[in-house]
Amino acid sequence: MNQLVHRAYNFNAGPSALPLPVLEKAQQELIDFRGTGMSVMELSHRSAAYEDVHNQAIRLLKELMAIPEDYEVVFIQGGASLQFSMVPMNFLKPGQNAGYIMTGSWSEKALSEAKLFGNPYQAASTKESQYRRIPSLDELQYNPDDAYVHLTSNNTIYGTQWQKFPDTREVPLVADMSSDIFSRPFDVSKFSLIYAGAQKNLGPSGVTVVMIRKDLLEKAETKVPTMLKYSTYVKNNSLYNTPPTFGIYMLGEVLNWAKGIGGIDEIARRNEEKAQLIYNAIDQSSGFYLGHAEKDSRSFMNITFRLKDEELEKKFLAEAKKEGFIGVNGHRSVGGCRASTYNAVPYEACKAFSEFMVQFQRTNG
Numbered sequence: 173m174n175q176l177v178h179r180a181y182n183f184n185a186g187p188s189a190l191p192l193p194v195l196e197k198a199q200q201e202l203i204d205f206r207g208t209g210m211s212v213m214e215l216s217h218r219s220a221a222y223e224d225v226h227n228q229a230i231r232l233l234k235e236l237m238a239i240p241e242d243y244e245v246v247f248i249q250g251g252a253s254l255q256f257s258m259v260p261m262n263f264l265k266p267g268q269n270a271g272y273i274m275t276g277s278w279s280e281k282a283l284s285e286a287k288l289f290g291n292p293y294q295a296a297s298t299k300e301s302q303y304r305r306i307p308s309l310d311e312l313q314y315n316p317d318d319a320y321v322h323l324t325s326n327n328t329i330y331g332t333q334w335q336k337f338p339d340t341r342e343v344p345l346v347a348d349m350s351s352d353i354f355s356r357p358f359d360v361s362k363f364s365l366i367y368a369g370a371q372k373n374l375g376p377s378g379v380t381v382v383m384i385r386k387d388l389l390e391k392a393e394t395k396v397p398t399m400l401k402y403s404t405y406v407k408n409n410s411l412y413n414t415p416p417t418f419g420i421y422m423l424g425e426v427l428n429w430a431k432g433i434g435g436i437d438e439i440a441r442r443n444e445e446k447a448q449l450i451y452n453a454i455d456q457s458s459g460f461y462l463g464h465a466e467k468d469s470r471s472f473m474n475i476t477f478r479l480k481d482e483e484l485e486k487k488f489l490a491e492a493k494k495e496g497f498i499g500v501n502g503h504r505s506v507g508g509c510r511a512s513t514y515n516a517v518p519y520e521a522c523k524a525f526s527e528f529m530v531q532f533q534r535t536n537g
């Protein structure tokens with residue numbers, strides 16, 4: 173790492189840290205992208221130079237996430253929030269049911285959009301426990317003729333994460349993976365559709381990655397506006413209209429960086445190690461820090477905790493900010509503290525934060 177560069181200890185929940193080598197490469201290529209005499213942002217999206225960038229990003233996603241052949245990978249704008257509407261608009265016909273597994277605020281938002289199109293219902297919910305846990309597989313109740321079952325793989329606000337995904341067999345499984353996409357290996361083939369905003373683990377905001385199995389695509393509703401149909405993106409390689417070219421370029425570079433450090437297995441190993449540093453500070457604090465998530469539902473991406481009283485919590489957050497730890501306040505809807513330790517957050521930042529936690533307890537415990 174270039175020691176002269178000042179880089180914050182960035183624990184933002186999204187948009188969040190990007191790998192320094194990627195930023196440096198983008199900086200280097202900004203004025204004259206690979207001999208074109210212009211930046212990526214100035215290239216026509218119909219040019220060969222841009223198409224290379226675009227196709228390389230898709231190729232790398234398929235390769236590094238081991239996405240099977242029968243899936244399409246597309247880039248859409250509008251964030252994961254638009255996917256809350258696009259999924260039911262395309263796949264939930266009037267009168268059809270779909271099971272939504274409720275594990276936090278993002279699942280609630282997804283469910284409420286689906287109500288505009290069909291009959292979604294709660295296939296499980298852990299709201300009664302303040303979303304401290306992921307439901308066990310035998311708590312899930314859905315029907316074999318449901319249009320799909322929807323889950324949120326990682327709950328950015330509450331700090332919980334699915335450790336083992338359900339096998340819904342003939343019922344298509346749809347997942348919002350916005351906050352843990354590409355953080356660990358998993359079997360893509362268990363899902364019919366996966367969507368994720370790029371701004372946590374994959375790149376800047378403005379690009380949403382969607383992976384769809386072809387057999388689901390065939391069941392799509394046809395009376396949907398062109399820009400809201402998945403098939404429009406599939407048929408046109410996400411180039412029906414102008415895509416977010418710079419974001420897609422950055423996403424490709426983030427994937428290149430990930431490949432260079434050892435791919436998804438190494439990413440997962442690092443994520444676990446980083447998160448563990450902070451969970452250890454919680455677990456060894458004898459109740460000074462109180463983790464929000466139940467242990468077997470803990471997220472390796474968003475670590476949520478409280479201090480025993482609000483005054484102390486305010487002091488903790490103020491001191492953390494003074495020490496240069498950015499973004500460690502909890503989401504505005506729940507308060508408390510949250511450290512988001514996404515792929516590009518360095519080990520050193522997590523180590524420094526865990527040491528700060530221990531030191532703060534020493535002087536205030």
Ligand SMILES: Cc1ncc(COP(=O)(O)O)c(C=O)c1O
Binds near residue numbers: 253327
């Ligand atoms: C799990 C999850 N789903 C959906 C969203 C909404 O994403 P966007 O802002 O891209 O619409 C977020 C944003 O943080 C999220 O964490």
